[in-house]
Amino acid sequence: MSTVMNNVVTARGLRKAYKNKLALDSTEFNIPVGRIVGLIGPNGAGKTTALKAILGLIPFDGDLKVLGKDPRTQRDELMNDVCFIADVAVLPRWIKVKEAIEFVAGVHPRFDAAKCQRFLAGTQLTPNLRVREMSKGMIVQLHLALVMAIDAKFLVLDEPTLGLDILYRKQFYQRLLEDYFDEEKTILVTTHQVEEIEHILTDVMFIRDGKIVLNAPMDDVGARYTEVLVNADQIEAARALKPLDERALPFGKTVMLFDSTLSDGADAARLAQFGETRSPGLADLFVATMKGTYA
Amino acid sequence: MNTSVKGTSVQGTLGNDVIVSPERGARPAPHATHKLKLLLRREFWEHKGGFFWAPIWAGGISLLLTLMALVVGEVAGRRAAASGKLQIDGENIQINGLDLTALTSRMDAKDLQNLAGGIDLSALMASAWPMIVLAFVVFFYCLGSLYDERKDRSVLFWKSLPVSDRDTVLSKAASALLVAPAIAVGVAIILMFAFLAILSVFVLVHNGSPAQLIWGPGRPLELALMLVAAIPLYALWALPTVGWLMLCSAWSRSKPFLWAIMLPVFAGIFVSWFDMMQAFELGSSWFWKNVVARLLLSVVPGSWIDVTHLEGVNVEGPGQLVGLVGIQSMYTAFATPQLWIGVLAGAAMIYGAIRLRRWRDDN
Numbered sequence: 001m002s003t004v005m006n007n008v009v010t011a012r013g014l015r016k017a018y019k020n021k022l023a024l025d026s027t028e029f030n031i032p033v034g035r036i037v038g039l040i041g042p043n044g045a046g047k048t049t050a051l052k053a054i055l056g057l058i059p060f061d062g063d064l065k066v067l068g069k070d071p072r073t074q075r076d077e078l079m080n081d082v083c084f085i086a087d088v089a090v091l092p093r094w095i096k097v098k099e100a101i102e103f104v105a106g107v108h109p110r111f112d113a114a115k116c117q118r119f120l121a122g123t124q125l126t127p128n129l130r131v132r133e134m135s136k137g138m139i140v141q142l143h144l145a146l147v148m149a150i151d152a153k154f155l156v157l158d159e160p161t162l163g164l165d166i167l168y169r170k171q172f173y174q175r176l177l178e179d180y181f182d183e184e185k186t187i188l189v190t191t192h193q194v195e196e197i198e199h200i201l202t203d204v205m206f207i208r209d210g211k212i213v214l215n216a217p218m219d220d221v222g223a224r225y226t227e228v229l230v231n232a233d234q235i236e237a238a239r240a241l242k243p244l245d246e247r248a249l250p251f252g253k254t255v256m257l258f259d260s261t262l263s264d265g266a267d268a269a270r271l272a273q274f275g276e277t278r279s280p281g282l283a284d285l286f287v288a289t290m291k292g293t294y295a
Numbered sequence: 296m297n298t299s300v301k302g303t304s305v306q307g308t309l310g311n312d313v314i315v316s317p318e319r320g321a322r323p324a325p326h327a328t329h330k331l332k333l334l335l336r337r338e339f340w341e342h343k344g345g346f347f348w349a350p351i352w353a354g355g356i357s358l359l360l361t362l363m364a365l366v367v368g369e370v371a372g373r374r375a376a377a378s379g380k381l382q383i384d385g386e387n388i389q390i391n392g393l394d395l396t397a398l399t400s401r402m403d404a405k406d407l408q409n410l411a412g413g414i415d416l417s418a419l420m421a422s423a424w425p426m427i428v429l430a431f432v433v434f435f436y437c438l439g440s441l442y443d444e445r446k447d448r449s450v451l452f453w454k455s456l457p458v459s460d461r462d463t464v465l466s467k468a469a470s471a472l473l474v475a476p477a478i479a480v481g482v483a484i485i486l487m488f489a490f491l492a493i494l495s496v497f498v499l500v501h502n503g504s505p506a507q508l509i510w511g512p513g514r515p516l517e518l519a520l521m522l523v524a525a526i527p528l529y530a531l532w533a534l535p536t537v538g539w540l541m542l543c544s545a546w547s548r549s550k551p552f553l554w555a556i557m558l559p560v561f562a563g564i565f566v567s568w569f570d571m572m573q574a575f576e577l578g579s580s581w582f583w584k585n586v587v588a589r590l591l592l593s594v595v596p597g598s599w600i601d602v603t604h605l606e607g608v609n610v611e612g613p614g615q616l617v618g619l620v621g622i623q624s625m626y627t628a629f630a631t632p633q634l635w636i637g638v639l640a641g642a643a644m645i646y647g648a649i650r651l652r653r654w655r656d657d658n
Contacts, residue, residue, distance in 0.1 A: 052656075059654055079457040092449035094341050106333035107458050176591065181640075 006033050007065075008154050008186040009054060014062035016049050016210075023049035024060060027208035034183040038197055040189045041207035042290050047190045050207065051158050051177075053110030054188070055084055067153060083147050084156035098127035102208055103165070104146055118150035119179070137168035144172060148180045155180075157189040161196075169193065173200055181254060198282040206289055213289060224261060225281040226271050230254045234274045235291045242269075257288050329470065330458065334466030335474060340365055342470070345432040349457040350425035350479045355487040357424040361490060365497055369414045411512035414491075419516055421490035422483035429479040430595040433471050433533065437540035437594075440467045441652055442551045460652045464541065468645055471537050472530040476596070481524055484519045529596055531634055534641030542644040545651040556591065562589040589637050602631045 007030045014027040031037050041047045052058045056071030056078060064071060076083055091100070095098045097120070105113045120191055140160065147155065152184050162168040181187060191197055198204075203214070204221060206214040224262045230238045232252040239246075243256035257280055258271060271277050280288075339346060441464070444450040453463065496503035543555040565585070567579040584601075592598055603624050628634050 053456075057451075057658060074460040079455070084451075084455045086448075086451040086455070089371065090448045092341070092444070093447065094454065096340075099337075099340050103333055103337055104456060107330050107456050109457070147455075225633040 007031060009188070010063075011050075011054075011202065012063040014050070014053060014060055014064060016053060016058065016060040022210050024053065026061075027062070027210055027212055029205060029208075029212045029215050030179065030186060030188060033186055035185045035202045036181065036189070036200055036207060037203040038194075038201040038282075039188060039205050039207060040286055041190075045207045046210040047207055048158060049210075050084075051084075051156055051188070055156060057080065061266055079176050082152040082156065083139075083152040083154070084145055084148050084158065085143055085160045087159045087162050089136070089139065091143055092155075093130070093132040094129050096127065097129050097142060098124050100131075100146060103151070108150055109153040112149050112151065116145050116268060119145035119148055119175075134247075137164050138170060140164060140168060144175060148171060152203045153185060155185065157191075158235045159185065159191055160189065161191065161193065169196060173197060176200075178201075193282045194286055195281065201282075204282060205285065208290060221282075221285070222279040224259060225242065225280050225285055226258045226260065226268065226277050227284065228256050228258065228271050229276040229278075230256050230274045238274045245291065255284075257284065299593045302337060305342070319349075329340050330462060331466060331469075334462060335459065335470060336597060338467060338470040342436055342475075343430075345436060345472070346475045346478055349428045349432055350482040353424040353428040354422075354482050358486060358489055358493070362493055365493065369497070369500075382568050410508070414494075414512055414579050415514055415518060418491055418518060422518075424466075425479040425482045425486065425638070426596040429475060432479075432593045433537070434540065436473050436475065437467075438544055438551050438555060439543040440541055441648060442547060445655060459650050464545075464645060464652055465648045468537055468541065471541075471594075472533060473526065476529050479596075480522045483522055485575065487515060487518060521625070525568065525596065525625065528599060528625060528628060531638050532599045532628065533594045535589045535637040535644070536570040536591060536641075536650070538641035539590040540584055540642030541648045542651070545648040545655060559587045559590045585633065589640075591624045593637065599628045599634070600634045 004043035009029070009031040011027055011029050014024045015022070016024040021044075025046075027046070027050065039047055039050065049058070049060075050099055053060045053064060054071060056064055059072065066078060067081055071078055095103075100111055101116055104111050104116075119144070123138070123145075125134070125138060125142055125145075129138075131142070134142070144160075159170050164172070173196065176187070189197060191199075198218075203217050204213055204214065208264075214221075225244075228238065228243075229249075230253065232244075232254075235254055238254075238256055241256050241258060242262065244262070246254055246256040248254050253275070256274075260267060268277065346357060491509055495509050498505045498508050539559075540551075540555055543551045543558075547554045563579070563583050566582045570579060588598075
């Protein structure tokens, strides 16, 4: 009962086939309330298709509920509570800052124009500036200000910082955390810049060939996976525990990645005997999990 | 469940900045008419150049040309008069009346009627430019209305807002059928009066009485009323073309212009070739006139003239010519099946465009 209430998204057996490719293949996942979930996968893994299904932009098969509604049939009501930024360049080029604010204020019941003005106060965006006159970073600032001024329950971000420089990227996520996120909101984000968002995520989902291959809270990921800097003389012993992945470093050391649920006896104490241990970065975990994707 | 977020600590460090408003939940939802108003305003913002400036420029240029023609004529006339080459007689009203005082007194009833018709007609011609521009503006506006947003992917922004596809498409149709024509008619009326004002100045210069020669016989107010009355007729008459163009705009993945033109034209050629209309005892010209032209050309203002009821109007001179475009004869179009079948077809195509926009992907 409560699981239904606490899930922003429940997906069961999603299926979406494009001409010659399955983009979603009996995809299943839940997104609980109050989380920041990263949906991470290689190109063509079905990330954008999954997001488009959640947003009711494409037809698909299977059972999907977003905030208790079916995005295929109840999209119009759903969009009162869901917001999305689909990469950077989707604001119409002719629109002026003040027109964008006036329009969103007029059509969105949860938009707070004063809040939006406050977000724009620290930027170079002036009311009469048109989108076509802005840099990519400024467009994102405007889009983010518009979206953050909407008190939506669920925010979907699809590669929101693609093509931005590091200053804008950092600022983007910083703002999102400081001025927007709270325990009643839920954010789903896809990006290739894994390192930059891993510290803000509460949950992570890996998607590969239309299937969710990993779906776990970040804390669990830390407990489950261990990276060991194996000394040269221990390599064979460590290999016996079937690491997920290994890569050689200079000076004879080897980094191995262990999944404690897969390798028997790969507990922290045992692994520590091989060498220095640490929690793997999301990027390393991703690379190990997605091995052979493009082969 | 552990929902603590590393970000909350960042929030804590900013302390004094109260960000999360205590009260949640929506304001009362914007009223439907308010939403519609903003949707229409959005179309106007985006297409201000076509809807607003284009008719003004066209009208302004035509007014300027009229003015120049009058001045040139005036100069030439004076020179001719000075050199004694030009004889003044009352027949030609347009340019030669260098002394117009005697003119009206010499005219009989028929002359007066012709003068009135001539003035009405030239006033109407002066206001024609915004209407011609309107036809092009509406045509290309509809063609791009649901295609451009997919091409530049801004559809993803519009679709991120709680506005239904129905409201969006209907607001675009209303912009094409009502907003753009209303603005063009407004400009046309202003233009007509400006034209008559210029004529009046010209008459005054030649010692004529504008009241007697221009404003008396002419019926500018009636013409203005007629232009306004044409707006609802235009909206209904242009519906099949607007519907067709918007359907193509929503459907085509590239080159909506080619699709929109080619499909009906090839259908027409096909029908002509095989004489398919023979089956209904209709010539292929029937198909061209009632299908192809209605799908492509009904956005031209006044293109309904073919179906209006013109019996009893016998055109013998400019006096009767204006009767052709009077409100009464114009509104006989409302009694024709051509109009209403077109309305049904147009509405169906707009419904199709709404369905297509719902599921069309941005790529």
